[in-house]
Amino acid sequence: MELRRYLAIVRRWWWVLVVGTAVAAASAFFVSRAMTPIYRAQSTLLINLAQQPAAPTYQDVTTSQALTKTYAQLITSRPVLEEAARQLGGGVTAERLTGVSGSVVQDTELLHVSFEDRDPAFAAQVVNAVSQVFAKRVRDAQLGQTSSAATTATPTSINTVFIAEPADIPHVPVSPKTSQNTALGAIAGFLLAAGLVALLEYLNDTVKDREDLAKLELPSMGVVRRGRRKGGPSLLDPAAARGALAEDYRQLRTNIEFASRAGEVRSLVVTSARSGEGKTTTACNLALVLAAAGRRVALVDGDLRRPGVHRFFGLPNQSGLTTAFLSGLEALDGLLRVGPQENLLILTTGPIPPNPAELLAGPGMSAIMERLRSLADIVVVDSPPVLGLADASLLAAGADAALLVVDARRTRAGAVHLAVDTLRHSGVRIVGATLNRVTSEGVGYGYYYVYGSGDDESQFATAETGSESNGRRRGGAVAGTSRAPTRGERG
Ligand SMILES: Nc1ncnc2c1ncn2[C@@H]1O[C@H](COP(=O)(O)OP(=O)(O)OP(=O)(O)O)[C@@H](O)[C@H]1O
Ligand SMILES: [Mg+2]
Structure with a gap:
């Protein structure tokens, strides 16, 4: 009987539910469309630990992963961003690049470098510049430390950063997510309309059936x-x-x-x-x-x-x-x-x-x-x-x-x-x-x-x-x- 009563309420108020859902979905859609799209460019770096004379031990592996985490922090350091800004030229400042982020791909020695901007090409340029500057700085810093043996140092005896995958120009914006927002808007609209119907039914003390x-x-x-x-x-x-x-x-x-x-x-x-x-x-x-x-x-x-x-x-x-x-x-x-x-x-x-x-x-x-x-x-x-x-x-x-x-x-x-x-x-x-x-x-x-x-x-x-x-x-x-x-x- 209760179910029939709910069905009767739905039959009576279906138009409120439909209009509420449609209006909220349409609003979410048009607001999303009106928002400026933001693109994210991303590169992948591979961190190589200096090769040890003996076979790699478990500790070598954990050290390597810890190093990757350290590099993830260092990649957004000010000197790196300043150098990258200088290379990019065109009046780009280090402040503009503060959005660059580094993140470790879990349980690997891979590092993602990413940057979001309205201009997809610029986003890709920034990521690639930062990646290259960082890789060079890591290498230069270690070669400087081993300056006495600089000439004999080989890439395998120092930690190296390889750009495994440079950033491409992104084509799909990361935000706004128009279809996702529209769906969420529809759900929110439906829930609001259902709440309104419940309130109206609660307040309405007319004898209906x-x-x-x-x-x-x-x-x-x-x-x-x-x-x-x-x-x-x-x-x-x-x-x-x-x-x-x-x-x-x-x-x-x-x-x-x-x-x-x-x-x-x-x-x-x-x-x-x-x-x-x-x-x-x-x-x-x-x-x-x-x-x-x-x-x-x-x-x-x-x-x-x-x-x-x-x-x-x-x-x-x-x-x-x-x-x-x-x-x-x-x-x-x-x-x-x-x-x-x-x-x-x-x-x-x-x-x-x-x-x-x-x-x-x-x-x-x-x-x-x-x-x-x-x-x-x-x-x-x-x-x-x-x-x-x-x-x-x-x-x-x-x-x-x-x-x-x-x-x-x-x-x-x-x-x-x-x-x-x-x-x-x-x-x-x-x-x-x-x-x-x-x-x-x-x-x-x-x-x-x-x-x-x-x-x-x-x-x-x-x-x-x-x-x-x-x-x-x-x-x-x-x-x-x-x-x-x-x-x-x-x-
Ligand atoms: N079951 C029904 N289906 C459709 N219309 C109806 C129904 N019952 C009454 N009406 C219409 O509603 C209007 C009011 O009905 P009715 O004149 O019988 O009410 P009433 O209570 O006698 O009104 P009043 O208080 O003015 O005397 C009339 O136009 C009547 O034709
Ligand atoms: Mg009468």
């Missing part, structure tokens, strides 16, 4: 994927009614019915923490699938601030709930409109009043709800958001339960907790939460479609065609119709 929903400690009533249709998903659209989205709402219906097994949820307020999270869409589609399954449904638009149910069903809204407040309960029946299915009754808001909370808190609303409950198996009420308004709490307090809609990605966990606290403070029973507008990958794992629940399908199809004569219309409460959910339905 099922696991986040589970963390809210609210029963999960379902996950509704994001509909592609402009204006949001509507099961009035025949294509949507047959698709996966309808299955999401059917799953929601099943879970709500299952949660209300004892029949106590006969009126359900659909609400959310903040506006625009999908309350109206959920309430209307839920009413449609409930009606499709043969339940007698009354759908009430309780959002007296931004009503939306009439728009969803394409109904006029000159009269409705507020008219019933004014005209009395007797007028209610005449205000109910029959929906796409005959067993779906719809009460739109009617004219928007200036004091919605007062109306909803009054006894008129309780009487209306009572009447609707007598007409239907379940009353579904669309409502305004919980936070910042008293309306939803008032509506939910007058109903049996509330369903909380949570917008995947947009709703913050903190807002949900606050909404839950507010509702519970008003004594509202929260039946659970539904995660809305989930992307297809968020619908994700652990989700089983309800295949083969034949009665639901046939009822849905029948109701879709406007007929309720499927013989399954049930007179009891929603709970009375409940059945043990299939394994798939329980998700």
Whole structure:
């Protein structure tokens, strides 16, 4: 499960990882290209110890290696560099040559002399000049010591320095290492981007998927994927009614019915923490699938601030709930409109009043709800958001339960907790939460479609065609119709 969660994060933020890696790699590449190339020239010297009369002993060998180390130090001595500078001419000073270095090739009598410069030819000239000057100085110094026998001294009786391999003009710069820097830049960029993603994920407390929903400690009533249709998903659209989205709402219906097994949820307020999270869409589609399954449904638009149910069903809204407040309960029946299915009754808001909370808190609303409950198996009420308004709490307090809609990605966990606290403070029973507008990958794992629940399908199809004569219309409460959910339905 954890791996899937990481994969989901990668899928969500892959572009940050790609951009971070690409930008860092490109920066490293262009910076490297802009740097002045430096070339290194190198020669190899062979140090020969003066030949001993007897066969060379172990000590001779170690002495020879120690001598090589000594020469490695001496080769950068000031007199050598000054002499080399003089030979090079052209105003070259010994200071310019302080970068010359000598290094012993381990366990050998070989000595590398090297020098780095922007000018490859000059680098090679310097190395060769220093090598030659050094070799000559070693020879001259020993010949001077043995001056009495100078004329008889042979190269084999003194330590000698041979230039085994003079320096060539280098063609490949030692720095910058463009490809290596680009690769390192890419790795650093990727790590930085991954760190940024981890930080964003840590700071982001929006409810993104099922696991986040589970963390809210609210029963999960379902996950509704994001509909592609402009204006949001509507099961009035025949294509949507047959698709996966309808299955999401059917799953929601099943879970709500299952949660209300004892029949106590006969009126359900659909609400959310903040506006625009999908309350109206959920309430209307839920009413449609409930009606499709043969339940007698009354759908009430309780959002007296931004009503939306009439728009969803394409109904006029000159009269409705507020008219019933004014005209009395007797007028209610005449205000109910029959929906796409005959067993779906719809009460739109009617004219928007200036004091919605007062109306909803009054006894008129309780009487209306009572009447609707007598007409239907379940009353579904669309409502305004919980936070910042008293309306939803008032509506939910007058109903049996509330369903909380949570917008995947947009709703913050903190807002949900606050909404839950507010509702519970008003004594509202929260039946659970539904995660809305989930992307297809968020619908994700652990989700089983309800295949083969034949009665639901046939009822849905029948109701879709406007007929309720499927013989399954049930007179009891929603709970009375409940059945043990299939394994798939329980998700
Ligand atoms: N699952 C979904 N997929 C795609 N779009 C959706 C989905 N649910 C809702 N929408 C769209 O999101 C917008 C807000 O949805 P809706 O009106 O249902 O939210 P609301 O909570 O009722 O808003 P308000 O607080 O304003 O009443 C609408 O345009 C709707 O079509
Ligand atoms: Mg709404």
